[in-house]
Structures are given as C-alpha cells and as structure tokens.
Amino acid sequence: MPTRVNRQTVDLSAYPDLLVLYLGMRVNRLYGIRTFFSFGRKISESVAGKPDGLLLHEPVYTATCCGSPR
Numbered sequence: 115m116p117t118r119v120n121r122q123t124v125d126l127s128a129y130p131d132l133l134v135l136y137l138g139m140r141v142n143r144l145y146g147i148r149t150f151f152s153f154g155r156k157i158s159e160s161v162a163g164k165p166d167g168l169l170l171h172e173p174v175y176t177a178t179c180c181g182s183p184r
Contacts, residue, residue, distance in 0.1 A: 126132055141150050154173065161171045 139150055139153065141147055158173075161168065
C-alpha cells in the first residue's frame, strides 16, 4: 500500500555559489576501520581550523560499513 509523502523544497536560487559536497569511504576489511578513523581525525582537525567558506560540517556514520563526513 503506497503511503502519502509530503515533499518540501527550498529555493536556493539566491545562493548561486552554494556548494554541498558529500564525501564517503567504504570499509571492506577490518584494517580499513583504522584507516577510516585516522581520516576522521584529520578531517576534524581541518574543520577545527574554521577555514573561510565552511558553513557546516556534519560527520555521518552508518551501520552499513560506510561513513561520510559532510
């Protein structure tokens, strides 16, 4: 039985230079978890420096062995 979906959108045409970037890393082996978390630390250090133009950073970890800092 299909459910009704209330889709909403935002008009971002006033921000022509806005860029959203999603990065992801898939972990296929146990050793990859170490690599994944070492990258996370490096990214966190970069974000802590508050570079110009960075408005928001959200780390996202999923149970499907994939993670993506946003």
